[in-house]
Amino acid sequence: MPIYTPTSVREATEIFAENPEAMLLAGGTDFMVEVNFNHRKPSSVINLARVNELKSWHLDTQTSVIRIGATVPFSQFESSEFEQLSPALSHAARTVGSPQIRNTASIGGNLGTCSPAGDSLPVLFALDAQIEIASLQGTRSLSIHDFMLGPKRNALSVGEIVAAITIPVASGFQDYAKVGVRNAMVISIASACFALQDNQCRIALGSVGPTIIRCNEAEKFLQDYITQSSPPDLETIREFSRLAAVAAQPIDDHRSTATYRRHAIEVLARRLAMRSFSL
């Protein structure tokens, strides 16, 4: 089985164009599991480890946008420097696996796999992240909302590579919280990202539907209170979290029950909103 190790995005897209069936390898924490379990038998692999332009993130101070290379590992978001720019992504990154996994697993991998339990995805949905996609034909940009189509399904066409993710620098409160049946190294059974970005209320839910869910009703409901001078009262926040829970589409499986997941979403939404208003 050939393994290609390009050193630039351009070279990677060329190889990909010639080997459209090839699998992209970044951190390998999803990919290698599939290979080991024989769920996937790649005929060739494009190893992105040497593509330096994918391995770093940059802050554009002019536009207050963070551009994150696709193979940046989650451990890089844990730094206090990054936490100041994007607390929600930083906190979400800390919930991923173990330190060993965070050192190799990449944010681009979350997009490649597109699992509703991917820990960074609710953050990207809440912040309306843009996904930069590269191919031999050039680059295009897609909203995260159009990128993730369903469980393990995304909008990438043949020969396309996720090159970067752009998110705005936090302009207000933002946080991420996750529930799992263990205090570390656990797949989320419900998660939520709450953000007040440009005075807009955003809430996105993970692990409670086929894709990440933005709770439009809940956001609209709370929005009216955000622009007012006094913070919303507890009853308002309760209604907000109730609306968030209504938006969830959870299922029963071996990890949890739909009833618990919906309940957990309501609690997470309420707590995150209360944190945001220092209640």
Place this chain on the structure above:
Amino acid sequence: MVETLTKSRFGIGTNAPRPDGTAKVSGEFSFSSDLWAENMLWGATLRSPHPHARIISIDTSAALGLSGVEAVITAKDVPGQLTYGLISADQPVFADSVVRYMGEPVAAVAADHPETCRRALDLIEVVYEALPVLSDPEGALDPTVAAIHPDGNLIRHQRIVSGDPDVTGDVVVEDTYVIGMQDQAFLGTESALALPDSDGAGVVMHVATQWLHEDQKQIAACLGLAPERVRLQLGGVGGAFGAREDISLQVHTALLALATRRPIKMQYGRHESFFGHVHRHPATVWMRHHADTSGVIQKIEARFLFDGGAYASTSSAVLINGVTHAQGPYKCDNAVVDGYAVRTNNPPCGAMRGFGVVQACFAHESQMDKIAQALHLDPVEVRLRNAMQQGDRLITGQVIESVAPVQRLIEETRQIPLPPEASPHPDPLSLPGGSGLASEARHVRRGIGWGVSIKNIMYSEGFDDYATARCTLKDGKASLKFATSEVGQGFVTIAQQIARTVLGVDDVDLEAIDTDIGSAGSTSASRQTWMSGGAVDGACRLVRERLFQIVGQQHNVDPLRLVIEEDEIVDPLGAFRVSVREATRDLVITEEFEHHHRPTEDLDENGQGNCHVAFAFVAHRAVVDVDPELGLVKVVQIATTQDVGRALNPLSVLGQIEGGIAQGLGLAVMEEIIVKDGRVLNPSFTDYLLPTTLDAPEVVARLVEEPDPQAPLGAKGVGEPPCISVTPAIVAAIRDAIGRDIPRCPVRPQDICL
């Protein structure tokens, strides 16, 4: 008789380092999965995808035709006994006409590479006809339900009637408790290497197992060979916890080696391992306690139902342990207990650390709290009022002859300081939910819970599980030979310590652990320190006796006056003194010793009889932080005091305590094999969750050392007790925090908050 042994360097009572410690820490230790042989082939197993089905046909021709495949074997290739089993041989080497659980072996292949094996397995065509799945153990008791096995659906029933069954109490509490299926989850999965003899009529096996001689017996029977033609050597074992008591891949590996006349290696991955060994029995336990107004137990009624899965394994012994420990470490004259172990099409269950007592303890400790609650008493006070003592009679009529310091264990545990009050600004990782950052300090409520347990040690019901050891003394060095499985528990360390102390030597070589010596019995039932320790001690004493005779003769000293002091032979009444090294120059003394425990009896139809050898006790207090709204928990501290008889290696004892607590915590809050309609839904470490460092609590442990006069070295086994009562203690703490009943473990978030 326990005599005071002299303490030599790294002798008994010291924290002697493990002989295999450095190799294990540095990664140089050879585990059985590291085994390799010249010209070796790989073996792999085809397993049933159905929990219950008739096998219509098996076509192996395509697999045999694949390049690199050297053998494909099925039930018709088993030359000896077609079935095996620890207590009754009811489990087929390969399923013949029927598969009775998902993952049951149907065929095995040998090929030049694991990938070739995998492809060959895909090419074996098995036509199944699905049969109705018996997944409800209660249904297995229904006489109108068709038997799934020729031996029937009931594996064993045992009743215990003690004292006056008609007594009633002023206070009556009852509930039905459910205990989930736990996996031993050893880190080193099943693996073995089989080397065929050149004449093709025998085999040498390197295998990670808990009991070499029992494996030898069962493998030889299935191969149709005399036991001496199946020689076993212990492969490096990466944990056991009961899961290596039953045969897994041993017979398959040997059959393939004999079929191909080439060395065969087999090794399970994690997924296959979940199907390749027995698990802890899920159980439903109904209990009703009658107490007087002061909380003193008047009578216990109980009904146990253990789901044994498709084959018997050790279910009948697990059942006996459950019913005979129904009272817990408490006095009780009157009891009516019924217990059933049944067959279903669920995964086979058998031995796991705690062996039936875990299920009993979860129920009786939950009941003790109910009595306390009903009488507005402190849970500790209720336990103290009922605490068993040496000389008390169990509901089986057996008198507790072991040291039984139950009151002292509880009192000493109570004196261990509680952890500091929760901080208003805690490290978020220390909160329930840990790294998920879902809980804040204001959401957390703290609870305290108790668990106390009694556990039998050694085998029961008339079984003579003796242990053998040989000691050789030469040039101031001892060497020891035994077949005791070292599974990580540290018997190799204990054995060296015993020889150092008894013989006054520093260097103790350990010979290969294999079947070239008599049986040591199983490394289970917390028995090896007592049994193999007794055998090593006995062999060393015989050697010492002969040494004293020789030295006495040479130096004209009465051998009976000689003792070992440090590394010297000394006549304490005279001036004679010679170093052991000097005295053993050009001398070789070898002695072998078998240690037998005192005989035990079967239970009669009313469950009466001296069926157990000895007992060990422990108390646990759990402090748990709970987020009641999300149902998340963080176990903050476990305080424990354990009755160890005598700590031969205190550090090693602490290791057992900390490990056992982690395993008991797993059963309390996360570890469960989820089975639906006979299918395992979470056979991976992604979804079968084990506690991580962030889940593990602070452990504050104290030891009660009251040497047991029956134990060869005064030392009781310490392996199982740590994991038994910690589970109910944690669940009790959760109940205390949220103020409501939870009758099951593991406790799931929805059990707390919905």
